[in-house]
Amino acid sequence: MEQYLTVIFRTILFYVLILIIFRLMGKREIGELSILDLVVFIMIGELAIIAIENPKQSITTTSLSMILLMFIQIVMAKVSLKSKRFRDFVDGKPTIIINKGKIDEDAMRKQRYNFDDLLTQLREKDIRSIGDVEFAILESSGSLSVIEKKYNKDGQPQEGDITIPLIIDGKIEEENLKRIDKTNFWLRRELQKMGYQDVRKISFCSYENGKFFVDIIDEM
Structure with missing residues (x-):
């Protein structure tokens, strides 16, 4: 009887502790979990299971390990916010x-993505034909974002583009500039025409269908 009570107590305790830890780590949808999030969540879950199944396992030791993982995830998340290079490496x-x-x-x-994967994810979005797709982007989470073709009154497809980030966190995305056949000099010149002299003060700048969207870094 005592063993059952111990299991019940530990289950409730770690259930509450995990809820608190996940709440402190921030809100994320399951499909938006990064590899870092996923690893931490799995490890925390495994630690809880081991502690519940083994009554001799110290509650204090297990709780400390789980809290340590929480702090690691929070620190890494903050580093990821400030460093796009780290963000790209992890996500x-x-x-x-x-x-x-x-x-x-x-x-x-x-x-390592094949046509079966593509067709499956397109069907999940109720898209019957690849010919109806203008853009399909495989996100870092593994989900597929799809933009369908638009047609005019004559039934002809209308050309369009997707939002292309050219500056993120004050740093120019050279790869995206190459994608639209533009140069660093061109971007700086266009921004100067709009009154933006310092690229480092721009948090986000995108280019779509010949138009810019610019957001300045909030000053503290």
């Missing part, structure tokens, strides 16, 4: 699988 980058209606087989090979 990876989104990959454009279909660009303006054209499938990028090279990008698929790099991501």
